[in-house]
Amino acid sequence: MDFEPSAVAADYTKRMRAFVDEEVLPAEAGYEAWRAERRGTPQEWDLPPVVEELKTKARERGLWNLFLPSLSGLSNLEYAAVAEVSGWSPVIAPEAINCQAPDTGNMETLHLFGTPEQKQQWLDPLLEGEIRSAFAMTEPQVASSDATNVETRIERVGDEYVINGRKWWISGAADTRCQIFIVMGKTDPDAAKHRQQSMVLVPRDTPGLEIIRHLPTFGYQDQHGHSELRLTDVRVPVANLLGEEGGGFAVSQARLGPGRIHHCMRLIGMAERAVDLMVKRAQERVAFGKPLAEQGVVREQIALSRMEIEQARLLVLKTAWLIDKYTAKGAASEIASIKVVVPRMACTVIDRAMQVHGGAAMSDDTPLAYFYTWARALRFADGPDEVHIRSVARQELGRH
Structure with a gap:
């Protein structure tokens, strides 16, 4: 390795x-x-x-x-x-x-499971950066950390799928460049638990697709937005099925492995910038007669942050190496692990940098408040910590 x-x-x-x-x-x-x-x-x-x-x-x-x-x-x-x-x-x-994100995951999904026609219509303009996309899985009525819980109904009627349901925290939907939604719902509620779900492609201008509101994150509104959707008798051609009917859960899992590498490495970059800002602040700011950098408590915060970043990075690099060598299936435990370890590390490091900056850290004078918001949000995105901890525990117990 x-x-x-x-x-x-x-x-x-x-x-x-x-x-x-x-x-x-x-x-x-x-x-x-x-x-x-x-x-x-x-x-x-x-x-x-x-x-x-x-x-x-x-x-x-x-x-x-x-x-x-x-x-x-x-x-x-x-x-x-x-x-x-x-x-x-x-x-x-x-x-x-x-x-x-979420375009990288959506592009990977279209690349792996899309038909030639779907790729030409949606993947090509995404790769050119001409449009954006959204992934609509999470729902307000159910614990969407378990993807099999989704209640949105996708029923086949002749040569069309009719979709009814609600989605929320759909990243990218506020941006009018978001022209295509990958929607996950149930096509067969009576099938085996992991064969009930399917994914379909829903263009933004499809009648019945309504954006109800754009959800703030700790008061922030990202430029691309995180939105709540209502789908009422939304009709799309059967040709808009992504992959096979009943394969939605498998598709959702396939898109998450490399995507978590991307999220986690960006978080490490955010933590690195937070340390960079923390060190500069500590060298410039004077309290009690000497720079903060000479205060023992601040030195400890800087040192701990460096150690924790290095540990997290090594685990993510190991995970990326395992995916390259054995695919995401061969790195399942590590993928789950980094999704817990890295956002927690980033939250801690950014929080230390905020303490060193004092009140300035809560304003827009530095990027730290936004960094903390995003790092904290990523303890929910792509599944909350508890789901990934459960996954690691099951695999660890299975080895014995």
Whole structure:
């Protein structure tokens, strides 16, 4: 097991670091100012023009669609370091290189399970960065941490599927560029537990698909939004089935392995930037007659943060290596583990950085408040901690 970056990975990571430092970080203030002017208006979810400018620059630098091995040639292990660097600016950088959630998972799903017609209509424009997409699984009425609980009904009527149900926390739906929804629901409630669900493609303009509201996260409204949907007698052609009928649960599991590598490495990037900010603050700020960096309690916070980041990174790199070697099925325990370990680590490290910054950390003067919000939210996204802990325990007990 060797985590020494290949020459290709080292080159991509170096170029990504330069892109973030030279283009993305300087663009953050303008991005936030543009959005602040539109907060509370119907234009709140419009895309700041600087992002399209950055996308053009990223493509010129060869930093585009790096998450998909069949296109980039990068393994999961090689891409992991690039994803970490993008986490230094999690709002802008991933989209600038077309490696943003939930589109990466949706593109992987279409790549693996889509028909040639589905790929041409939806995957190709997603890969070009022309549209965005959403994954509609979570529901307000049931514990969606168990995907078999979903109640949305998908019934076949002749050559169409008729869909009825509610979804919420559907990331990306507020952005009008979101043109396609992958919707999970039950096609056969009487089938075996893991064969009841299917996934269908629902275009945004389909009659009966209604966006009820956009949900804030700790008061934040992301540019792409997290929305609640109502589907009332939504009709799509049978040809919009993704994969096979009854295969929805398997499809949902297939899209999560590499996606959790991406999430976790971006979180590590956020934690690294939090430490960078914490160290600078500690060196510049004076309290009780000396810089914070000379206070023992602050030194301990910095040291613990470094140790915890390094531990988490090694576990994620091991997981990426296992996926490359044995597929996601062979790394099931590790995939579940990183989904618990890394968000918890990021929350802790970012919280320490906030303490060192004092009241400034709760404002928009630093990215720390947003970082904490996103790190905390990721303890729910793709399944809460408790589900993954349960999974690790079951596998560990099974070995004995």
